[in-house]
Amino acid sequence: MSMNLVKYEVKNKDIYFRDNRSGKGKLRCLPHLHRELELVCMLEGETVTYVDSVRDVLRSGDVFLTFPNQIHFYESNQTEKYYIFIIKPDLMPDLMGIFTSGVPSSAIIRGAANQPQIRGLFDSLAELCSPSSSDSDFTATRRRGYLLALFSELLSQMTVTRLSVGDSGALRSIVAFCEKNFSENLSLSLLEEKLHLNKYYISHLFSEKLGLRFNDYVNSLRVSEACRYLVGSDYSITEISEIVGFNTLRTFNRAFMKQMGMSPSEYRKNDGAAVQSTKDTLPAQPSSSIPACRPVTPVPMPSCESADPCAYDDDSCAYDEDLCSCTDSHVDSCAYDDDEDPCAF
Secondary structure, eight states, X not given: OOOSSOEEOOOOOSEEEEEOTTOOSOOOEEEEEOSSEEEEEEEESEEEEEETTEEEEEETTOEEEXXXXXXXXXXXXXXXXXXXXXXXXXXXXXXXXXXXXXXXXXXXXXXXXXXXXXXXXXXXXXHHHXXXXXXXXXXXXXXXXXXXXXXXXXXXXXXXXXXXXXXXXXXXXXXXXHHHHTTSOOOHHHHHXXXXXXXXXXXXXXXXXXXXXXXXXXXXXXXXXXHHHHHHOOOOHHHHHHHTTOSOHHHHHHHHHHHHSSOHHHHHHTTTTTOOOOTTTOOSSOOTTSOOOSOOOOEXXXXXXXXXXXXXXXXXXXXXXXXXXXXXXXXXXXXTOOTTSXXXX
């Protein structure tokens, strides 16, 4: 599968989890990146993995880990049994320096899932993240504790290298900078100054790798942040527009309509179209640690004849060929989606 077009995904949960010990789903998806860590514990079977153009095979007993904003995808022609977690690195502040300073020399730790201590941590974390888990006052604290213990074990068996200077490394640096500064007056010239990359090269990376313009990407980050404020705060729409970085209310409304298919006022009236409110926890000012809302940036996608657009699909997936018609361009809500979507983990 070509990596010429990569999907940037925006998440809205601290931890996504799928327990596929039943073997009902295949581990496969299109090339994508996101600011979360992606962790797979392969219990049975195998799948082909690609990370920043490096091909490998994830086999039974192996563990797979990608750092934030690494381009990755899976190709599978068989059924596997696995755990998969997509985790916001903010949950482990003690390890943030490692996650942001480099990338693993290899995304696969051979045989790690066969080690009793690591397998026990996976099983305990899976139990706490399952829908049937009781939500006590200390559940979130226990999750963070198991995460820290698990990643400490895994990282001790990995070699982390500095970011590469190629296209993938440059794109990762650009995306990371934009995620931290999207509420500011971002421009190609500013990125050129701060990252020491030619602005025309940056523009080329966005069009060739992500399939969208730089301004559209930045607006998608701002709109996603605005979704959180519309549902989780009492700020006016004008105030939210300014907080997330839009210069004018008109530009905000136009960008919001383009991404969400409705106006900001309609989105707020509909309670964020089933996006869970976090009014009690939303900070007064924007922060890179605030998860973004469910919809993701529309980018051109392969047709159903050329590739399966559903990430981590199963028999009830919203984009299964038997359930819908695939178009060449759509908002893919099937990858790592919310509990309301039948394709959710």
